[in-house]
Amino acid sequence: MxxxxxxxxxxxxxxxxxxxxxxxxxxxxxxxxxxxxxxxxxxxxxxxxxxxxxxxxxxxxxxxxxxxxxxxxxxxxxxxxxxxxxxxxxxxxxxxxxxxxxxxxxxxxxxxxxxxxxxxxxxxxGPLSGLGVEPLGEGFTLERFAAIVSGKRRQIKKILVDQKLIAGIGNAYSDEILFEAQLSPFRYAHTLSPAEIERLWRAIPKVLRWAISEIKARVGDDLYQEEERSFLRVHGRAGKPCPRCSTPIGEVLLSGQRTDFCPHCQHVDELPPRGGSRGGPRHEG
CATH class of the missing domain: 3.20.190.10 (MutM-like, N-terminal)
Structure with a gap:
């Protein structure tokens, strides 16, 4: 998508x-x-x-x-x-x-x-009326992001892809953002420290702007038919070595969607309990 x-x-x-x-x-x-x-x-x-x-x-x-x-x-x-x-x-x-x-x-x-x-x-x-904050806009301040995540008893990946909270991030780039922030996608938002919240906030625009640049470099001025994802570091790379530490990238189904991560860099000590992962891990590293 x-x-x-x-x-x-x-x-x-x-x-x-x-x-x-x-x-x-x-x-x-x-x-x-x-x-x-x-x-x-x-x-x-x-x-x-x-x-x-x-x-x-x-x-x-x-x-x-x-x-x-x-x-x-x-x-x-x-x-x-x-x-x-x-x-x-x-x-x-x-x-x-x-x-x-x-x-x-x-x-x-x-x-x-x-x-x-x-x-x-x-x-x-219509559908635009309920959208959340734009992560590349001036309104995406640390204070606003902290208000979005603080105290939430939801996994942070689910917050990142909730269009009513933050508009535009989906399954692929939530994986990349969490890899950049070195946070497990299975962490619950209420467990994040202020330093981790700030690290995640900084990772969001950094990854999105990096991705725009990488896509543009590959497609030029073309209107391309399929998403250009060849440059991603974890999403879609299950079983391949992490570009930071060489640990095999892990993959599970989280709420029916593929979630890819580095078990080492993102401090994934354990996978979600039953119900959070359907089908179990494809690669645990």
Whole structure:
């Protein structure tokens, strides 16, 4: 699933292609894609794209006249830009026709189709209204982060991926952040010391900015189809040596999602109790 670094690069690479272009038409090609009804999709016609940016895991288009279009790519969606003359395929769930002869399309292969879109008259509407703090924004202060985690009887990984608390971090980058902070994903937030909270707070923007730079270096100006994750240090590397200490990377299922970690660097003395790990450890190191 695209996370904050992926969407930052997608927005940056798409913007030069489409900002200031006028929309000639918009069409949802899968019945479940469009989640809003007011304003109607026809309201996009004749408006220009003023800006493209990201909020949480949503790709946002600011249109003239105060409208916003939000897209969530879910697990397998991606954005395509190219000539309108090329017909839409069965994988195309949404298309915007521009005045320069090109389309913006949301593509999702396979079934079920999970990508979703909203046409909004305000950013306070729809799925954006309940999002948490932006981890790369000025509002992400140590004081605010400490208020989010302090005293919580939840595992810290679950806090990092809770979009109502911190917007944009998912399974992959929560693993990378915890590796950078040298904290076990199974620690409960209320057990963190003030020094550990600060270390985790510093790791979050550091890892996200590093990832944006690494992705950009690999994909350039392309609109890539799959997430670029080849540079990650622990996520997706179960059984391979830790880049710090050479201990084999461990992996368990935590709440149904793969969690990767270095048992040594992250001080994982024991795995979660039954119920916290489904299927047991794949690699314990």
């Amino acid at each position: 695209p996370e904050l670094p992926d969407l930052e690069v997608i927005a940056a690479n798409l913007a030069p292609r489409v900002v200031d272009r006028t929309i000639r038409g918009a069409e949802a090609l899968h019945p479940a894609f469009l989640q809003s009804t007011d304003p109607p999709l026809a309201e996009m016609e004749g408006r220009s794209i003023e800006e493209i940016w990201r909020r949480g895991k949503y790709l946002l288009f600011r249109l003239t006249g105060g409208l916003h279009f939000a897209v969530h790519l879910m697990r397998a969606g991606w954005v395509w830009h190219g000539a309108s003359q090329y017909g839409a395929t069965k994988s195309t769930v949404f298309r915007i026709e521009l005045d320069d002869g090109n389309d913006i399309r949301v593509i999702e292969a396979g079934f079920p189709k999970l990508t979703r879109g909203w046409l909004l008259s305000s950013l306070d509407q």
